[in-house]
Amino acid sequence: MYDIIGDIHGHADELEALLSKMGYRESNGVYRHPERILVSVGDLIDRGPQQQRSVEVIKRMCEADSAVCIMGNHEFNAVAWATEDEDGNHLREHSDKNFDQHQAFLNEATQDAGWYSDTIEWFKTLPIYLDLPELRVVHACWHEPSLSVLDDYASDGVLHSDAWSAANTKGHELYDAIEVLCKGWEVPLPPGYSFLDKDKNERTEIRTKWWREDDRSYRALAVGVEDPSNLPEHQVPGDTMPGYDNQKPLFIGHYWMKGRPSLQSKSIACVDWSVADNGKMVGYRLDDAGLCDSKFYSV
Ligand SMILES: [Mn+2]
Numbered sequence: 146m147y148d149i150i151g152d153i154h155g156h157a158d159e160l161e162a163l164l165s166k167m168g169y170r171e172s173n174g175v176y177r178h179p180e181r182i183l184v185s186v187g188d189l190i191d192r193g194p195q196q197q198r199s200v201e202v203i204k205r206m207c208e209a210d211s212a213v214c215i216m217g218n219h220e221f222n223a224v225a226w227a228t229e230d231e232d233g234n235h236l237r238e239h240s241d242k243n244f245d246q247h248q249a250f251l252n253e254a255t256q257d258a259g260w261y262s263d264t265i266e267w268f269k270t271l272p273i274y275l276d277l278p279e280l281r282v283v284h285a286c287w288h289e290p291s292l293s294v295l296d297d298y299a300s301d302g303v304l305h306s307d308a309w310s311a312a313n314t315k316g317h318e319l320y321d322a323i324e325v326l327c328k329g330w331e332v333p334l335p336p337g338y339s340f341l342d343k344d345k346n347e348r349t350e351i352r353t354k355w356w357r358e359d360d361r362s363y364r365a366l367a368v369g370v371e372d373p374s375n376l377p378e379h380q381v382p383g384d385t386m387p388g389y390d391n392q393k394p395l396f397i398g399h400y401w402m403k404g405r406p407s408l409q410s411k412s413i414a415c416v417d418w419s420v421a422d423n424g425k426m427v428g429y430r431l432d433d434a435g436l437c438d439s440k441f442y443s444v
Pocket residue numbers: 152188217218219284327398399400
């Protein structure tokens with residue numbers, strides 16, 4: 146059975162402490178559990194102080210079949226940053242804003258060129274989602290129409306090597322699908338509304354708690370807005386939220402949740418509780434019973 150862990154963002158100390166707490170033991174540089182397989186929801190990199198070690202802990206576990214890892218938006222962006230199209234342009238623009246988001250990783254990676262290129266090649270092998278008999282995993286949003294678009298450009302969730310350019314072309318169906326799956330369901334605010342994100346960038350679209358069905362006001366759906374009381378009280382227009390079919394437990398990361406780890410719905414658990422922002426590194430121990438708040442582990 147599986148343990149699912151949240152975004153790491155370069156916090157290897159907390160990652161290793163969590164693995165120890167959950168009964169994983171290191172030998173020959175690889176953490177293993179006698180009965181369980183670790184699942185990472187991605188976002189191993191950026192922000193924190195131990196980029197290389199965070200990648201290595203998970204990568205070695207994957208190579209030893211003691212873990213599986215999917216792609217977060219930060220691994221996706223790292224590949225696009227490092228990859229050029231036929232015209233020699235980077236798939237992800239080397240702008241100041243994009244550099245700032247990626248700087249902690251680049252600072253370490255560029256000191257070891259061989260490691261950097263190996264790591265980018267490994268990131269390319271990460272699936273964007275998992276649909277296993279016991280559970281589903283995606284970094285940000287499970288959305289069947291986006292998954293079926295992705296499947297035209299991927300095998301077992303792993304993007305084909307010739308699809309990276311399309312995946313980074315605004316307006317392409319694959320770009321839109323990956324935006325939803327890895328970055329979440331975003332909704333534009335009505336004209337005149339905006340907010341500052343945690344990097345103080347002005348945003349006119351909100352990340353949403355796309356799983357919420359009880360209250361579809363901008364205020365209730367917004368994630369990561371410091372003061373949601375500045376957002377409109379009325380409902381987002383149309384019938385556009387993805388919802389979830391509750392067929393299997395679903396695990397996501399991405400949302401920088403605050404407070405005590407808890408379920409998002411009866412069959413959805415977010416395991417990202419803001420380790421990179423004075424929060425917790427979180428894991429969930431899956432068993433055959435239904436999801437339950439008491440099965441989170443955190444350090
Ligand atoms: Mn993320």
